[in-house]
Amino acid sequence: MSEPPTTEPSARTTEPPAPTTAPSITAPPTTEPPTTALRFGYGTNGLTDLRLEDALVLLADLGYDGVGLTLDHMHLDPLAPDLATRTSRVARRLGDLGLGVTVETGARYVLDPRRKHGPSLLDPDPDGRAARVRLLLRAVQVAADLGAHAVHCFSGITPHDVPSTDTATAWERLAGSLAPVLDAAATARVPLAVEPEPGHLLATLADFHHLRRLLGDPGPDILGLTLDIGHCQCLEPATPADCVRDAAPWLRHVQIEDMRRGVHEHLPFGEGEIxxxxxxxxxxxxxxxxxxxxxxxxxxxxxxxxxxxxxxxLRQGTGMRGATAP
Structure with a gap:
């Protein structure tokens, strides 16, 4: 998802933070053949003023291949009654429109109306962490019912209230919280795709590899990566294109927008530096x-x-042609 939490301003940084640990460079084997046909989607968190039905029809009319569906109250509410029935209706509509889908879990206030993105997987309160885990378990089930390509999530920021959470404890909480979600993802055969997010505990590609090793390297079809191209421009030492090449074996979801170096602000194409x-x-x-x-x-x-x-x-950037909506 996503955007910086309100507790952390979009301040400029001179250098990206040092990685938690050096990443492993051993890539898992890949079995899928290369292809040049990219498949583009649009996130429903950027269409929150539209009903979900209207958003899906719009994207299909414009020629998008799919949608990044954020589970939230205005579209597919993961906490409202009859989730399975409502999900089934969305699945049929996606099929009718020929849209693929990735399930995203970055809704701002879906769990707590007063805390943006709270509680997180790093929350000091075990009940808070459990609430986030339950949301992710529901997301995995929704993704399986929709035939989604992946379920997206992120770590959350390290709590700095009293008492402050040390880094080792934060990583321990993250790994422990994700363990049951990964079990569910493996059973559902829908990969969990973790997103490095500026300002979060897991902020960089190096941090993703650290988590992967902490969890015993479950493999990219269980624990995959969401790569946000803007975040690469904002924070990573490598170029966004090099980040794609480095991350390729673990890629299960990609988010794309423009951004400037050192400023975590999602921008329309052409307004940043990428x-x-x-x-x-x-x-x-x-x-x-x-x-x-x-x-x-x-x-x-x-x-x-x-x-x-x-x-x-995006079509211009790939040399694709397609009709725009009337």
Whole structure:
């Protein structure tokens, strides 16, 4: 998902934080053949002023291949009654429209109306962590029922209240919280795709590899990676295209938007600093099979217009042609 928590301003940084530990460079084997056909989606967290039905029809009309579906009260509420029935209806509609889907879990206030993205997997309160785990378990079931490519999640920020949480304890909480979710993902055959998020405990690709080793390297079809291209520009030492190449064996979900170095602000294409053709070429060369989802969670007021402009931009960047919606 996503965007910085309100407790952390979008301040400029001069250098990215040192990785928690050096990443392992041993890549798991890949069995999928390379392909140059990228599949583009748009995140419903950037279309929150639309009913879900209207958002899905809009994206299909514009020629998108899929949708990043954030579970939240205005679209598919994971906490309201009759979730299975409502999910079944969405699955049928996605099928009718020919849209693929990735389930995203970055809704701001879905669990707590007063704490943005709270409680997290790092919450000092075990009951708080358990609430987030239950949400992720529901997301895995929803993803299985929708035929989704992956379930997205992130770690959360390390709590700094009294008493402050030390780094080792935070990693222990994260690994322990994710263990039952990974079991459910393995059973459902839907990978959990963890997103490095600026300001969070798991902020970088190096941190993802640290978590992978802590969990005994379950494999990318169980524990995969959500790579946000803007976050690479914001924080990683490598270029976004090099990040794609380095992360390719673990990629199970991709989010894309423009961004500037050192500033965690999701921007429409052309308003930041990213050179996108090399990024798109790297994704195609990697044989990435999932959705590449436009992530503009603070631009819902202009969602339909930005959805149209974004697919045109991405098509131009890949040399694709397609009709725009009437």
């Amino acid at each position: 050179d996108f053709p090399p990024v798109l070429e790297a994704l195609a060369a990697a044989g990435y099979q999932g959705l590449t989802v436009v992530e503009l969670p603070r631009h819902s007021h202009a969602g339909p217009e930005l959805a149209r402009a974004s697919i045109d931009f």
